[in-house]
Amino acid sequence: MARFTLPRDLYHGKGALEALKSFQGRKAMICVGGGSMKRFGFLDRARQYLEEAGMEVELFEGIEPDPSVETVMRGAEAMTKFEPDWIVAMGGGSPIDAAKAMWIKYEYPEITFEEMCKVFGIPSLRRKAHFCAISSTSGTATEVTAFSIITDYQKGIKYPIADFEITPDVAIVDPDLAETMPQKLVAHTGMDAMTHAVEAYVSTANCDFTDPLALHAIGMIQQDLVKSYNGDMEKRASMHNAQCLAGMAFSNALLGIVHSMAHKTGAAFADHGAHIIHGAANAMYLPKVIAFNAKEETAKKRYGEIADFMKLGGDTPEEKVDLLIAYLRKMNDDLNIPHCIGHYGPDSYPAEQGFVPEAVFLERLPEIAANAILDACTGSNPRQPSQEEMEKLLKCCYYDTEVDF
Numbered sequence: 001m002a003r004f005t006l007p008r009d010l011y012h013g014k015g016a017l018e019a020l021k022s023f024q025g026r027k028a029m030i031c032v033g034g035g036s037m038k039r040f041g042f043l044d045r046a047r048q049y050l051e052e053a054g055m056e057v058e059l060f061e062g063i064e065p066d067p068s069v070e071t072v073m074r075g076a077e078a079m080t081k082f083e084p085d086w087i088v089a090m091g092g093g094s095p096i097d098a099a100k101a102m103w104i105k106y107e108y109p110e111i112t113f114e115e116m117c118k119v120f121g122i123p124s125l126r127r128k129a130h131f132c133a134i135s136s137t138s139g140t141a142t143e144v145t146a147f148s149i150i151t152d153y154q155k156g157i158k159y160p161i162a163d164f165e166i167t168p169d170v171a172i173v174d175p176d177l178a179e180t181m182p183q184k185l186v187a188h189t190g191m192d193a194m195t196h197a198v199e200a201y202v203s204t205a206n207c208d209f210t211d212p213l214a215l216h217a218i219g220m221i222q223q224d225l226v227k228s229y230n231g232d233m234e235k236r237a238s239m240h241n242a243q244c245l246a247g248m249a250f251s252n253a254l255l256g257i258v259h260s261m262a263h264k265t266g267a268a269f270a271d272h273g274a275h276i277i278h279g280a281a282n283a284m285y286l287p288k289v290i291a292f293n294a295k296e297e298t299a300k301k302r303y304g305e306i307a308d309f310m311k312l313g314g315d316t317p318e319e320k321v322d323l324l325i326a327y328l329r330k331m332n333d334d335l336n337i338p339h340c341i342g343h344y345g346p347d348s349y350p351a352e353q354g355f356v357p358e359a360v361f362l363e364r365l366p367e368i369a370a371n372a373i374l375d376a377c378t379g380s381n382p383r384q385p386s387q388e389e390m391e392k393l394l395k396c397c398y399y400d401t402e403v404d405f
C-alpha cells in the first residue's frame with residue numbers, strides 16, 4: 001500500500017495571503033525568519049488578517065537560514081507559553097521547516113530531537129494546533145511537503161524529519177511574496193525545484209498520482225525559470241506554482257541521490273569559506289546523476305519521457321538522455337551557476353578556482369561518499385551506488401568530467 005498526502009487546503013494566486021482572514025481559532029503564532037517578511041510588509045499584513053479573524057497573535061521572529069535544533073527548542077518553548085491553536089509559518093524553507101519541528105515539540109514536550117528524526121515515526125499531531133505554511137521562495141515547497149530539514153551544528157549534519165503528520169493543513173502560495181527574491185535566490189531555489197521534479201519522476205516510489213505533477217512542474221520550470229531570473233514577474237508567479245507542484249510530487253514519490261550528495265556536501269567544506277548552497281549543489285550534480293542513473297533501463301526510459309515532454313528531440317533513449325543533460329547544463333549557464341564544485345566560487349558564482357581545494361576534497365571524499373549513501377534519499381534512487389561508484393560520481397561533480405560507469 002502506498003500513501004499520497006497533501007494539505008487539506010491550498011490557497012493560490014495573487015493576494016492569496018488574505019485567506020488568513022477566514023481562519024477560525026483563538027490564538028495564532030506567526031513564525032518568520034530574519035526580516036525579509038517584515039521589511040516587505042507581509043508580516044504586518046498576515047498579522048492584521050489574523051486579527052481581523054478574531055485571533056490573538058504573537059510573533060516568533062529571527063529563525064536563521066538552515067535552522068538549528070536550539071532554535072526549534074526555543075520556538076517550542078514560546079509556543080508552550082502562548083498556547084496557539086494555529087501555527088502560521090511564513091518565509092523561505094528555513095522558517096517553515098523550523099516551525100514544523102517546533103510544532104512537534106509543542107504537541108509532545110517530552111519528545112527528543114533524535115526521536116523526531118525517526119522516519120515516519122511522529123505521533124499524531126493536531127491535538128493542540130493546526131499548521132499553515134506560506135512560502136516566500138520558489139523551491140523547497142515545504143508548504144506542501146512531509147519534510148523538515150534541521151541542522152545539528154555540533155555534528156555539522158542536516159537531519160531530515162519525514163512524516164505525513166507534518167504536512168501542513170493549509171498552504172498559501174501567493175506569488176506576491178516571491179517577487180522580492182534576489183536573483184541568486186531565484187536561480188538556486190528554481191533549480192532545487194527542477195531537481196525535485198526530475199528525481200520524483202525517476203524515483204522508485206513514483207506512481208500515477210505523482211507523475212503528472214512532476215512532469216507538469218518540469219515543463220513549467222523549463223518555460224519560466226530563466227525568464228523569472230531575468231526579471232519577468234509573470235514567470236516569477238508561474239514558478240511559484242511550479243515549485244509547489246514539484247513539491248507535491250516529491251513529498252509523495254521521494255527523491256534520489258542528487259539530494260543525498262547535496263545534503264552531505266553542503267556543509268562539508270564550510271571551514272574553507274562557504275556552504276555549497278542547496279539549490280546550487282543540486283543544479284551541479286543533477287546532470288551527472290542523470291548520466292549515472294541512465295545506465296539502469298527503467299530510469300533511462302523515464303529520462304527519455306522527460307526529454308520528450310520537454311520536446312528536446314532525439315531518436316534513441318540514449319540521445320534523449322544526452323539532450324536532457326545538455327539542456328540542464330545550459331540552464332545552469334543561463335542562471336550563472338557553475339558546473340562543478342571545482343569551479344564553485346565566492347558567492348556561488350562560477351570561478352576559475354573554486355573555494356574547495358582539490359586536496360581537501362580528495363581527503364574528505366571517502367567519508368562524504370559513505371554519508372551520501374546512508375542519506376534518507378538514497379533508498380528511492382533508481383540505481384544503488386556502491387562506495388566506489390559514489391566516490392567516482394562525486395569526483396565527476398568536482399572536476400566536471402564525464403560519467404562513463
Ligand SMILES: NC(=O)c1ccc[n+]([C@@H]2O[C@H](COP(=O)([O-])OP(=O)(O)OC[C@H]3O[C@@H](n4cnc5c(N)ncnc54)[C@H](O)[C@@H]3O)[C@@H](O)[C@H]2O)c1
Pocket residue numbers: 033034035036064065066067091092093094095097136137138139140141142145146147148149158177178179180181182185189278
Ligand atoms: N522541507 C523540505 O521539503 C525542504 C526541501 C528542500 C530544502 N529544504 C531546506 O530549506 C532550507 C532552504 O530554504 P530556502 O531555499 O527557501 O531559503 P531560506 O528560507 O534559507 O532563505 C534564504 C534567504 O532568503 C531570504 N528570503 C526568503 N524569502 C525572500 C523573499 N521573498 N525576498 C527576499 N528575501 C527572501 C531569507 O531571509 C534568507 O536570508 C534549507 O534548510 C533546506 O535544507 C527543505
Ligand SMILES: [Zn+2]
Pocket residue numbers: 140192193196259278282
Ligand atoms: Zn531540494
